[in-house]
Structure formats: structure tokens, C-alpha cells
Amino acid sequence: MKERKNIKKLLNIGAICFAIVLLYIFNQVFNSFQMRIFNLCGIYVILALSLNLINGFVGLFSLGHAGFMAVGAYTCALLTMSPDMKAMNFFLEPIAPWLENINLPFGSALIVSGLMAAIAGALIGAPVLRLKDDYLAIATLGFGEIIRVIFTNTQSITNGSLGLKGLAKIGWFNASSESIWWIWGIVILTIVFMVRLIGSSYGRAFKAIREDEIAAEAMGINLFKHKMMAFVIGAFLAGIGGALLGHLIGTIDPLMFRFLLTFNIVLIVVLGGTGSITGSVISAVIVTVAMEALRVLDGNIEIGGYMIQGIPGMRMVVFSLLLMIVILYYQRGLMGTNEFSWDILIKRFKPSKH
Amino acid sequence: MLKINNLNVFYGGIHALKGINIDVEEGKIISLIGANGAGKTTTLGTIMGLVKPSEGTIYYEGEPIINRRTKDIVKKGIVLAPEGRRIFPNLTVEENLILGAYVRENKEAIKKDMQWVYSLFPRLKERMWQKGGTMSGGEQQMLAVGRALMTKPKILMLDEPSLGLAPLIVKDIFEIIKQIHKEGVTILLIEQNAKAALQIADYGYVLETGKVVLEGKGMELLNNEEVQKAYLGEAQ
Numbered sequence: 001m002k003e004r005k006n007i008k009k010l011l012n013i014g015a016i017c018f019a020i021v022l023l024y025i026f027n028q029v030f031n032s033f034q035m036r037i038f039n040l041c042g043i044y045v046i047l048a049l050s051l052n053l054i055n056g057f058v059g060l061f062s063l064g065h066a067g068f069m070a071v072g073a074y075t076c077a078l079l080t081m082s083p084d085m086k087a088m089n090f091f092l093e094p095i096a097p098w099l100e101n102i103n104l105p106f107g108s109a110l111i112v113s114g115l116m117a118a119i120a121g122a123l124i125g126a127p128v129l130r131l132k133d134d135y136l137a138i139a140t141l142g143f144g145e146i147i148r149v150i151f152t153n154t155q156s157i158t159n160g161s162l163g164l165k166g167l168a169k170i171g172w173f174n175a176s177s178e179s180i181w182w183i184w185g186i187v188i189l190t191i192v193f194m195v196r197l198i199g200s201s202y203g204r205a206f207k208a209i210r211e212d213e214i215a216a217e218a219m220g221i222n223l224f225k226h227k228m229m230a231f232v233i234g235a236f237l238a239g240i241g242g243a244l245l246g247h248l249i250g251t252i253d254p255l256m257f258r259f260l261l262t263f264n265i266v267l268i269v270v271l272g273g274t275g276s277i278t279g280s281v282i283s284a285v286i287v288t289v290a291m292e293a294l295r296v297l298d299g300n301i302e303i304g305g306y307m308i309q310g311i312p313g314m315r316m317v318v319f320s321l322l323l324m325i326v327i328l329y330y331q332r333g334l335m336g337t338n339e340f341s342w343d344i345l346i347k348r349f350k351p352s353k354h
Numbered sequence: 355m356l357k358i359n360n361l362n363v364f365y366g367g368i369h370a371l372k373g374i375n376i377d378v379e380e381g382k383i384i385s386l387i388g389a390n391g392a393g394k395t396t397t398l399g400t401i402m403g404l405v406k407p408s409e410g411t412i413y414y415e416g417e418p419i420i421n422r423r424t425k426d427i428v429k430k431g432i433v434l435a436p437e438g439r440r441i442f443p444n445l446t447v448e449e450n451l452i453l454g455a456y457v458r459e460n461k462e463a464i465k466k467d468m469q470w471v472y473s474l475f476p477r478l479k480e481r482m483w484q485k486g487g488t489m490s491g492g493e494q495q496m497l498a499v500g501r502a503l504m505t506k507p508k509i510l511m512l513d514e515p516s517l518g519l520a521p522l523i524v525k526d527i528f529e530i531i532k533q534i535h536k537e538g539v540t541i542l543l544i545e546q547n548a549k550a551a552l553q554i555a556d557y558g559y560v561l562e563t564g565k566v567v568l569e570g571k572g573m574e575l576l577n578n579e580e581v582q583k584a585y586l587g588e589a590q
Binding site: 201204205207208210211212214215216217218219220221222275337 | 402404423424425427428429433434435436440441442443444445449452453454456457501505
């Protein structure tokens with residue numbers, strides 16, 4: 001048994017080293033378009049994992065993710081933007097004086113944006129987590145929209161509906177080659193964190209709450225504490241994901257954080273399997289790549305000599321259909337609640353002893 | 355060991371418990387019987403701190419436990435195997451059992467109790483890696499009892515362990531309850547199956563619409579004419 005544990009530890013470290021080598025190679029061979037998609041994949045992995053923690057593991061149907069991402073994205077953008085750039089952005093109404101000269105390096109700004117999103121999560125979670133099922137979904141959806149509306153109207157802090165432009169590139173040195181390390185570094189950290197969290201007694205308590213609240217409570221599990229914990233951690237990661245997304249795209253505005261963004265993440269989580277870390281990771285990569293690959297559908301299509309005028313957003317129909325099919329016929333999604341594990345691989349490659 | 359005095363519980367405007375008094379002595383099997391809506395489940399919920407009473411006291415080993423958190427009550431050694439089994443269906447048998455020991459920290463002791471539960475229910479050991487929800491009703495009930503035992507309780511409260519089970523399996527379950535009792539666990543049992551419950555009980559209470567209408571030794575109640583008429587269907 002102990003030997004097995006050591007082997008697994010070595011395999012884990014090996015996998016991370018392999019991932020780093022892969023990242024290095026990708027950084028060399030990908031052109032800027034491919035790089036952008038690859039980075040976007042990473043961001044969606046972080047976002048999917050954060051939503052899966054809340055929806056999949058604790059079973060709280062939350063739809064307020066875009067709100068937390070907005071908090072993270074705006075915090076990070078405002079903290080890293082230089083005073084000159086701020087002056088350029090805020091031409092309609094000047095920026096609030098206390099914000100004008102704040103300038104933090106990217107790393108610390110990222111952590112602060114996660115914390116701000118976590119605080120927003122705690123403030124929203126405290127009243128809302130008493131609700132269940134659909135009611136919780138509606139309430140969180142409402143709060144997500146409220147955050148967006150607030151951001152549209154606080155002109156002197158967020159520049160309102162004009163949004164913020166010219167966000168710094170991800171990283172310390174303002175170089176494009178740096179973002180892959182930041183994004184995928186955080187992806188690896190998030191995965192390791194999630195695996196450890198879910199394997200801990202907290203993780204078991206989360207699953208127990210998902211399975212049966214009354215039984216969980218009777219076993220002495222504090223429902224509110226655990227729900228709150230998952231919600232706040234999820235919001236923290238969503239804030240970080242939002243911040244990275246903003247800096248990757250380079251411009252943010254409140255409209256970006258509509259419900260549609262939450263829908264994309266819900267789609268990834270459901271397709272991958274609610275309650276599976278592996279599923280979320282795989283599905284985030286597939287969906288992000290597919291969203292780009294299917295752009296063909298948005299353009300003009302020629303079928304048998306007929307020219308069909310392009311409809312923007314046509315590719316989303318594919319995903320909506322896919323979601324319906326999965327929910328109707330294959331609710332487990334890609335992985336169900338299963339996880340990738342070395343045990344299965346070891347068993348497969350070990351020659352049997354008979 | 356557990357003393358309930360003048361307990362009153364309201365659900366909104368409904369007066370669910372109207373001042374009941376129950377005494378659980380250490381090392382005994384106590385049964386609460388009564389029809390639907392008599393307040394049996396509410397009584398157990400109130401002991402666990404899941405339901406807040408409006409009036410009354412509950413003393414456990416001389417200490418008031420009303421308004422305590424469920425976690426603390428479980429830590430003190432009271433546990434409830436809830437009605438309808440309520441196992442965690444998508445978790446394995448082993449995970450279900452580990453979750454039973456959620457409030458405990460001593461890993462060695464937990465492991466030992468896991469072996470104890472497996473020795474009580476060999477069937478669970480065979481199905482260690484199976485998901486709880488894929489087992490039969492009787493096995494799920496064993497898992498629910500096993501999970502409750504993982505808290506190392508002094509008082510085990512069982513809410514309708516025979517619910518929805520075939521008569522033969524009900525017999526097995528009651529055998530196991532007797533065995534658990536022999537190993538030194540005090541048992542507070544709720545049942546609609548009055549005959550089975552009173553047969554193994556040292557003392558019984560009959561609840562009707564939130565009040566204790568009869569109490570007495572198990573065998574006495576079993577032979578009581580009113581109990582027979584109302585619950586055992588042996589009208590003469």
C-alpha cells in the first residue's frame with residue numbers, strides 16, 4: 001500500500017513536470033492566435049472548476065458566476081492600470097481620487113481581485129444560501145445581474161458602460177510570452193488545490209450535503225458553514241479567472257459579464273460532469289476550442305448551390321442543442337462523478353499475476 | 355441518561371408536541387410508538403437540535419442540551435439514523451461510513467469502529483466499494499445504522515428502521531438492534547411496527563397527536579387492550 005502511495009506521488013510530480021515541459025514547447029511553437037485560444041482554455045478551466053465546486057460538489061445551483069468574475073476583472077484592471085492610462089479611460093467623468101494613483105504589480109493585484117470577489121461572495125452568500133434549488137439559482141442570478149448594473153452606474157470607479165480599455169498584459173514584464181505561465185500555472189495550482197480539498201474531510205462533507213442535507217446535518221455537519229466555504233472559495237477562483245480573462249482580452253465592460261458568460265461555464269460543467277474535476281478540465285478545453293472552430297457556422301454557408309446568409313451566434317445553437325441532448329439522454333456528462341486516477345492506469349499496464 | 359420534560363414544539367401554527375415527558379435510562383431499549391403525525395420524528399429531531407422547541411427542557415447526563423448545535427450533541431454521544439434511511443446514494447459504502455465519523459478526530463479509533471461496524475454487518479464489508487444507492491433497501495438500512503454507529507454513540511436513535519422493508523429483513527434488522535444494545539448502546543426506537551418495537555423494548559411510550567397517552571414496560575404495553583386495538587389490529 002505504502003509503495004503504491006509513493007508511486008502515485010512520483011507520478012503526480014512527473015505529470016506536473018511533463019506539463020511544464022509541454023507549456024514550454026507550446027510557448028515556442030504556437031502562433032499568437034493559437035496561443036490566445038490555449039490561454040483562454042486555461043482560464044475556462046479555472047472558471048469551470050470554481051463553478052463545479054459550488055454546483056457539482058456541494059450541489060448548490062448558483063448562477064451568479066459572471067458577477068464574481070466582473071468584481072475580479074475590474075479590481076485587477078483598476079489596480080494594475082497606470083495613472084496616465086486611467087486618465088485616458090475616464091474622459092467623461094474623472095476617476096475617484098482615491099483610486100487614481102493606486103498601482104500594484106500584477107501578482108498582488110490578482111490576489112486582491114480574488115479576495116474582493118470572495119468578499120462579494122460572502123456578502124451575497126450569507127442571505128442567499130438559506131435557499132435551495134431553483135430559488136437559489138434565481139437569487140444568485142439576480143445578484144450577478146445586480147453587480148453588473150452597479151458597475152454600469154458607478155461611473156467614477158468603473159467608468160460605467162464605457163468600460164476600461166488598454167489593460168496591461170498578463171504578468172510583470174508586459175510580454176506576451178509570459179501569460180501562458182501565469183494562466184496555466186494558476187490552472188495547475190487550482191487543480192492541485194481542488195483535488196486536495198475534495199479528498200479532505202471538507203470535501204466529503206461537501207458531497208454529503210449534495211447527497212442529502214438532512215442526513216448530513218444529523219451527522220453533525222454544519223450545513224451553512226460548509227456551503228458558505230464552498231461559495232466563497234468558488235467566488236475567489238471566479239474572481240481570479242475574471243481578472244485573467246479581462247487582461248487576456250485587454251478590455252472590459254459591464255456587458256461582457258452578462259448571464260451568457262455564466263451560461264458558458266455552466267455548459268462546460270454539465271458537459272464534463274457535475275462533480276468531476278477531470279471532467280471540467282477536459283470539457284473546458286474541448287468547449288473553448290470548439291467555440292473557435294465552429295466560428296465557420298457564423299459566416300455565410302453554402303449548401304448545394306444555395307447561399308445562406310451568416311447568422312452571428314449560430315455556433316451557440318450547437319452548444320445549446322448539445323446541452324439539451326446531454327441533459328435528456330446522458331445526464332452524467334463526460335465523466336459523471338468519476339475522476340482520473342493513477343490506480344486505473346497502473347492496473348492496466350501491470351502484467352497480471354496469474 | 356436522557357430526560358425530556360414538558361417539551362412543546364410548534365410548526366408555524368401547528369402544535370406538534372404538547373408537553374411530552376420521556377425518560378431514557380442508560381442501557382435500555384426505549385420505544386416510541388404511535389400513528390403518523392403523532393410527533394415521534396419531531397421528538398427525535400428536537401433532541402438532535404434540528405428542531406427548535408418553544409418550551410421544555412432536555413437533559414443529557416444532567417446537562418441541558420436544548421439550543422446546542424447538532425455537532426456538539428453528536429459529539430456528546432447522541433446520534434440519529436433518520437427516517438427513510440437517507441444514506442448518501444452516490445458515495446461508496448465506505449465513504450458513507452467515514453462521513454458518519456465526521457465529528458470525530460481520532461483516526462485510530464475511527465478505523466477500529468469501522469471494523470466493528472463491518473463485523474456487525476458483514477454484508478457491508480462485501481459491498482465496501484459499491485455506491486450506497488445501488489444497494490437493496492435492507493442493505494441501505496444496515497448502512498444507515500452502521501453510519502450512525504460510526505459516531506460511537508451512547509444513545510442510538512432509530513427512526514422507523516423497518517420502513518418499507520420485507521418482513522424477513524425487518525426481523526434481521528431487529529436482531530441487529532438487539533445485538534447493538536448488548537454491546538452497551540442505549541437505544542431509542544421509533545416504530546409504526548408496534549409489535550416488533552414493543553417486543554424488544556424495556557420501556558415504551560405511546561404517542562398520540564403530540565401527547566404521551568400511555569407508557570409502561572414493553573410487554574405490559576404489548577398486552578394492553580387499548581394498544582392492541584389501536585396499533586396491533588386485534589380487536590375482539
